[in-house]
Amino acid sequence: MIMQAFTAIFTPVCLGLIIFGTILGIVFGSIPGLSATMAVVLFLPITFGMEPTNGISLLVGLYMGGISGGLISAILLKIPGTPSSISTVFDGAPMAERGEAGRALGVGILFSFIGSIFGILALWFISPLLAKVTLLFSAADYFSVAVFALTIIASLSGKDMLSGLLSGLLGIALAMVGMAPIDAATRFNFGNYQLLSGFDITVLLIGVFAVTDIIMVGFGRRNLSKKAEKKPYQLKGYGLSMKEFIQQIPNVIRSSVIGVGIGILPGIGGSTAGLLSYTAAKNSSKYPEKFGTGIIDGIIASESSNNAVIGGSLVPLLCMGIPGNTVTAVFLGGLTIHGISPGPLIFTKSGNIVYGIYLALIVSSVVMLVFERLGLPLFVKLLDIPKHILLPIIMVLCCVGAYSSNNRAFDVYCVLGFGILGLVLKKLKIPSTPLIIGFILGSMFEENLRQALQASHGSWSIFVTRPISLCFLLVAVISCALTVRKNLKDKKTAALAGASFHTEEEEG
């Protein structure tokens, strides 16, 4: 299977798509306001007509490039291109102020690559083991996994757990439009035949992320003409000596392990991984007072960690079909469209595709290392593209993407509907990531609940008598309890400090 994957990936077309995807991903990642999620969402419909390996490889390139591209604007503009690069700003910006922007960029690119490779190796070795464990899962266990994933995502995607839960439940509700699983009964289509097949995940993603962002820019159009000051840079090689590289090995291993761990847990995301690794690097450093003043340790911790998240986040996706973040949610859509069902049997049924994903990730990492470094002058120039020109063009691509997903204008109307829904959620400070995860897990939730209840003749005790199911439900309850406790504590602190308490979330 590895050889099959090797021959599928190392073809001129597939390699070309990986290179194209990675470069374009870097462009999307580097421009603040665009994101890895947006890149993957926009190109998902284009992959429909491709061979599965080619299509998935393009998406892999976009994901990899999208995450690593964020460091360019984080260092040169002090604005993280993606949320994953937030902690890169802490030391990248002071280095740029001191005239060391080139060194910061070089180090960031090199350790993004190392973090990515670490994450891919973790994915390669952990996934088959996890897949073997998930073979023991029954319908009741899968239902509890879905509940666990939803509560974790709801708890961690924003500070207000109830808002996160409402968003996740709304996502499940949207997934129930159209024909039901098991008996194909029609629901909530209100006489509209277009709704019989339900809403398309691509359409929902384009609407809630891309279109909402463009509308939000419309509301803040006065800020569009304000340009952030761009720092000049000079760079030779990757900006660090072999001695410095060796000194940073413990930092990169620790940060990559944190990145992989955070990636495996659903809903936490790259920015938390970066922040946690940054804090861990600072706490274990011999010179913690230098963090934040412009040292490479901070950049290395942030970038190796947020790139290691990529491999980690694919572990639950491939083994259980549970997307950990919005980009992997789109990935799940891509896999499903190409007839690949993530789950414990993916290694036996579609092993060549899985190994193809691993190889595509490795190739994409190498492409990122080489092309992000070589193309730095071009990517820096792209930061100058005016948003008032770029965003309308992206809107057009959104509509084309939505139309192409099913060749019907109805999906284009839905895109605007979901864009407005995303806007309402943003205005009400309700995170939209749980909505997407809820939408994806909705059918898994329902199908397994009904199957489990059929098996137990309607008794709910099946969910607490099976050990695996009970474990997941207990973890879900504990996570909820801890989040409620933390929320109450934060509210008290905010009240004492005279500040307001509101929700925040991370998207791709």
Next chain:
Amino acid sequence: MTIKTRNTIASVIFLLFGGFMFYASLGVKTVMSNDVGSGYVPRFIAVLIILTAAGKLALTLLDKNPNSRKKETSKSDSLGGFGTIGLMLLYMLAFNSVGFILSTVCYLFAQMMLLSDNTNRRPILFAILSIVVPVAVYALFVYGISMPLPVGIFGF
């Protein structure tokens, strides 16, 4: 809008949505005898939405924190935001009937004009881009990857 008002509005919207979902799910028929039926999970989710929204509403109403009554300041540009929504709406309505190229040319030009200000408004550049981009996208999709786009009443 204060945080309290915002949270109250959010809770009420979800309460109404949950109620509507519960009502609509009552009409879903059970097809198989040994199954809970296709209306069961929607009703279950609707009840969860109602309970969560009611919990959020109760917490909001009981919140004694004076900061939650402070007005949040936001400098949003209503003309820019609602204008963008309006242009998107017109574009999507015209997308199928007028055709991809023509509707996109009009949308791109109007949207670029709306988002730009006196310092960066360049109508000639916008007009050129508004024509070049849709033609290029059309060529890529229709001829490049054989994915049809709406031709509309003018045949292109």
